[in-house]
Amino acid sequence: MGEYRVTPGQRVAIVWDSSSPIEALKDLVDKIQALVGAGNRVSVENVNQLSQSAHKESGFDVILSGMVPGSTAQHSAEVLAEIARILKPGGCVLLKELVVTESGNNSRIKIAAKLLTTLTLSGLMEVKELQKEALTPEEAQSVQEHLGYQSNDLLIVQVEGKKPNFEVGSSSQLKLSFAKKPGASEKPPVDPATAKLWTLSANDINDEEMDLLDPDELLDSEDLKKPDPSSLRAPSCKEMGKKKACKNCTCGLAEELEQEKKSTQPKSACGNCYLGDAFRCASCPYRGMPAFKPGEKILLKENQLHDA
Amino acid sequence: MAARRLLVLFGSQTGTAQDTAERIGREAKRRHLQCTVEALDSYDVANLISELLVVFVCATTGQGDPPDNMKLFWRFLFRKNLPSGALCRLDYAVLGLGDSSYPKFNFIAKKLHKRVLQLGGNPLLPVALGDDQHDLGPDAVIDPWLVALWDKILMLYPLPPGLEVISPDVRLPPKYTLHYVAEDSPQPNGILLQPTAPRAAPSELCPFAALVVSNQRLTAQSHFQDVRLIEFDVTGSGITYSAGDVVMVQPQNCPEDVQQFCQLLRLDPDRRFVLKPTEPGTALPALLPQPCSIRHLVTHYLDISCVPRRSFFQLLSCFSTSELEREKLQEFSSAQGQEELYSYCNRPRRSTLEVMWDFPHTTCAIPPEYLLDLIPRIRPRAFSIASSMLAHPDRIQILMAVVQYKTWLSKPRRGLCSTWLASLHPEQGDVRVPLWVKKGGLKFPSDPDTPIIMIGPGTGVAPFRAAIQERVAQGRRGNCLFFGCRQESKDFYCQAEWEELVAKGFLTLFTAFSRDQEEKVYVQHRILENRRLVWELLSSRNAHVYLAG
Numbered sequence: 001m002g003e004y005r006v007t008p009g010q011r012v013a014i015v016w017d018s019s020s021p022i023e024a025l026k027d028l029v030d031k032i033q034a035l036v037g038a039g040n041r042v043s044v045e046n047v048n049q050l051s052q053s054a055h056k057e058s059g060f061d062v063i064l065s066g067m068v069p070g071s072t073a074q075h076s077a078e079v080l081a082e083i084a085r086i087l088k089p090g091g092c093v094l095l096k097e098l099v100v101t102e103s104g105n106n107s108r109i110k111i112a113a114k115l116l117t118t119l120t121l122s123g124l125m126e127v128k129e130l131q132k133e134a135l136t137p138e139e140a141q142s143v144q145e146h147l148g149y150q151s152n153d154l155l156i157v158q159v160e161g162k163k164p165n166f167e168v169g170s171s172s173q174l175k176l177s178f179a180k181k182p183g184a185s186e187k188p189p190v191d192p193a194t195a196k197l198w199t200l201s202a203n204d205i206n207d208e209e210m211d212l213l214d215p216d217e218l219l220d221s222e223d224l225k226k227p228d229p230s231s232l233r234a235p236s237c238k239e240m241g242k243k244k245a246c247k248n249c250t251c252g253l254a255e256e257l258e259q260e261k262k263s264t265q266p267k268s269a270c271g272n273c274y275l276g277d278a279f280r281c282a283s284c285p286y287r288g289m290p291a292f293k294p295g296e297k298i299l300l301k302e303n304q305l306h307d308a
Numbered sequence: 309m310a311a312r313r314l315l316v317l318f319g320s321q322t323g324t325a326q327d328t329a330e331r332i333g334r335e336a337k338r339r340h341l342q343c344t345v346e347a348l349d350s351y352d353v354a355n356l357i358s359e360l361l362v363v364f365v366c367a368t369t370g371q372g373d374p375p376d377n378m379k380l381f382w383r384f385l386f387r388k389n390l391p392s393g394a395l396c397r398l399d400y401a402v403l404g405l406g407d408s409s410y411p412k413f414n415f416i417a418k419k420l421h422k423r424v425l426q427l428g429g430n431p432l433l434p435v436a437l438g439d440d441q442h443d444l445g446p447d448a449v450i451d452p453w454l455v456a457l458w459d460k461i462l463m464l465y466p467l468p469p470g471l472e473v474i475s476p477d478v479r480l481p482p483k484y485t486l487h488y489v490a491e492d493s494p495q496p497n498g499i500l501l502q503p504t505a506p507r508a509a510p511s512e513l514c515p516f517a518a519l520v521v522s523n524q525r526l527t528a529q530s531h532f533q534d535v536r537l538i539e540f541d542v543t544g545s546g547i548t549y550s551a552g553d554v555v556m557v558q559p560q561n562c563p564e565d566v567q568q569f570c571q572l573l574r575l576d577p578d579r580r581f582v583l584k585p586t587e588p589g590t591a592l593p594a595l596l597p598q599p600c601s602i603r604h605l606v607t608h609y610l611d612i613s614c615v616p617r618r619s620f621f622q623l624l625s626c627f628s629t630s631e632l633e634r635e636k637l638q639e640f641s642s643a644q645g646q647e648e649l650y651s652y653c654n655r656p657r658r659s660t661l662e663v664m665w666d667f668p669h670t671t672c673a674i675p676p677e678y679l680l681d682l683i684p685r686i687r688p689r690a691f692s693i694a695s696s697m698l699a700h701p702d703r704i705q706i707l708m709a710v711v712q713y714k715t716w717l718s719k720p721r722r723g724l725c726s727t728w729l730a731s732l733h734p735e736q737g738d739v740r741v742p743l744w745v746k747k748g749g750l751k752f753p754s755d756p757d758t759p760i761i762m763i764g765p766g767t768g769v770a771p772f773r774a775a776i777q778e779r780v781a782q783g784r785r786g787n788c789l790f791f792g793c794r795q796e797s798k799d800f801y802c803q804a805e806w807e808e809l810v811a812k813g814f815l816t817l818f819t820a821f822s823r824d825q826e827e828k829v830y831v832q833h834r835i836l837e838n839r840r841l842v843w844e845l846l847s848s849r850n851a852h853v854y855l856a857g
Binding site for chain 1: 352353354356357358360380383384386387388389390391393394396397408413415418419422423426437439441442443444448632636640646647652656658662663665666667668716717718719
């Protein structure tokens with residue numbers, strides 16, 4: 001039932017106090033058990049025993065306290081803290097408590113606002129007042145019996161709270177931005193004492209006797225890693241703009257280029273021979289020789305003749 | 309409004325990190341930022357606490373070590389007594405250059421990033437890990453990272469109203485302006501090489517001009533590889549060294565290349581000039597005399613034989629008078645063109661001079677004042693010292709193989725330094741080589757009774773020759789050498805020296821000649837064959853093992 005914020009499979013604790021009739025308690029327990037289903041998921045605890053029972057922390061999805069009709073339970077800060085402790089992160093507590101409309105003579109019964117504050121101070125979040133209702137005659141009767149208090153301005157308020165969604169002791173990285181503001185104007189001034197130490201040391205730069213730190217200690221396992229060999233390769237000639245076939249081309253590029261040469265008429269390769277290796281094609285017979293003037297007679301030695 | 313300033317600090321071993329740092333400097337200028345680019349050890353680290361914006365560009369070298377020009381800074385940075393909030397004013401980013409085939413991939417950049425963070429710095433981006441193993445090299449990581457970096461920096465320091473980012477088509481001013489001096493001026497008084505004793509130990513900024521005593525080929529003439537034993541006289545230099553140390557040699561370009569370069573650029577090699585910095589406060593280039601001749605600049609300073617980087621093509625494209633050439637140069641500068649550039653330039657190891665020959669219309673239009681922005685300084689080469697001061701006082705000897713190999717370029721590739729040293733003929737007259745000494749990674753035991761096991765095939769035997777000479781002079785006998793080469797008759801260098809020491813009981817020698825028999829035999833086979841001896845030396849005599857090659 002939505003009223004109790006309970007879904008099947010959850011672990012629920014029902015906190016009651018002795019002022020409620022037993023039947024009413026049993027009634028509630030049955031209701032809740034029906035909601036959560038089979039298995040030992042419902043725990044029942046007397047509000048005065050709660051701390052001593054020392055339930056495992058963060059064990060319960062939902063805690064219902066003072067929800068048994070006729071309850072006159074007053075939730076102290078200690079009780080609320082315990083409830084917060086045994087609630088799971090993100091878990092929910094529903095409680096009902098007697099409040100007075102105006103603060104005044106009776107310090108035992110809180111005003112609604114104080115109750116909400118106490119809940120928050122116990123570590124609960126999203127503390128909300130759900131509803132207020134007047135007492136039934138039986139409840140008024142019960143109050144008089146158990147608390148010795150009689151008044152016309154009593155109300156029962158139903159409150160909901162949630163445990164924050166993190167565990168005590170958990171940590172999360174703060175995303176601080178280290179980006180410097182443009183302009184380097186906010187540099188700290190040179191500290192005179194630091195400057196003196198540094199300068200004194202610098203003036204003795206040739207002093208071989210000084211104690212040194214071990215530079216190796218600065219390095220961590222990341223630093224000892226070598227680059228991945230595949231990251232050291234440059235893209236092949238074929239992928240770059242310039243297409244030149246290697247001398248012993250086996251990838252088929254040479255044939256491709258031949259076809260291109262036949263179909264389109266690019267600049268004649270011979271036209272560049274005299275210019276020097278920077279301008280020659282890969283198959284030039286003059287490759288490896290310095291630039292020469294066009295018309296200059298160059299004798300290729302026997303061993304310099306390459307296959308075109 | 310805070311001043312729009314960026315400081316780029318680099319630690320570079322082979323020049324790549326420096327080139328990258330300079331690229332960042334240029335891109336900063338295009339965004340109207342005041343920018344200084346400096347090596348970490350040249351920067352006064354006392355100022356770091358007042359810096360607001362720094363980009364660190366650091367290579368990792370050796371076995372996870374910082375480059376030489378940031379070693380002092382590195383030791384400073386990790387001092388325990390540095391106050392932890394010291395760099396709280398600093399926005400920073402770290403760009404690393406390394407090679408993922410090494411276990412300590414980019415360790416320097418990673419550690420730097422974390423240490424600056426520890427000291428209170430605010431990182432603008434995660435650390436960039438440039439990788440030589442990528443098909444397109446470190447740029448594959450650097451290019452997108454720099455785009456993100458400029459976004460961040462322009463958010464913090466927006467462009468002043470009315471100003472746009474200077475387009476890459478617009479040429480930036482050169483670092484120095486070049487002023488030719490009149491033809492009849494007196495000779496420059498500073499000859500760079502100082503034969504007389506300097507006050508401090510020689511270093512990169514003040515090399516010692518060592519006289520070459522001898523230059524002897526050790527391998528048979530018929531052998532494919534030319535290996536030399538070269539001896540330098542370092543009397544009066546103040547140089548001391550021990551076995552395992554390294555000699556740095558500053559090479560120079562050959563006269564043919566120098567002449568070809570001057571012809572291509574239409575420069576008169578004999579004209580002299582002075583340089584003036586464009587921006588006040590920029591230091592003049594180290595080791596260039598003022599005034600300087602074009603010939604000296606091209607011979608001793610400009611590294612025209614190095615493989616040019618992407619920044620070279622970018623700057624070169626600004627001078628082009630030929631549309632065809634300019635388009636190609638721009639293509640090589642673009643992110644999409646890197647694959648092409650690597651095929652044209654890096655993989656075949658094409659030199660700067662050869663590229664210039666291929667782009668004649670652009671090259672002849674290069675204004676001489678841009679040469680120092682275009683072409684980096686020649687870098688020194690390291691050689692393990694192959695002799696001991698105890699055996700040869702005032703001498704440094706090296707074992708050097710001339711570097712020569714073929715790529716698909718018709719002209720074979722040659723090592724700049726090894727080819728130059730091999731060409732020296734000390735018997736024909738005085739010839740000097742600028743050099744200095746650096747501590748090496750190999751340290752030999754101080755305890756006289758500790759034996760050493762050395763495994764040094766080929767020229768790897770060089771530091772062991774030094775160690776053996778040193779230990780023999782000290783009377784230490786526990787020396788075991790595994791030497792490997794191709795053929796006993798062709799490249800078994802120092803054979804006579806070893807045989808003499810074996811006869812005297814100072815050396816136990818095992819040789820592996822890989823091609824003297826049907827099956828290949830290498831040093832590891834010899835080690836396995838003699839495992840009982842090796843084990844005995846290790847377990848009961850606490851031998852130290854060394855490997856070089």
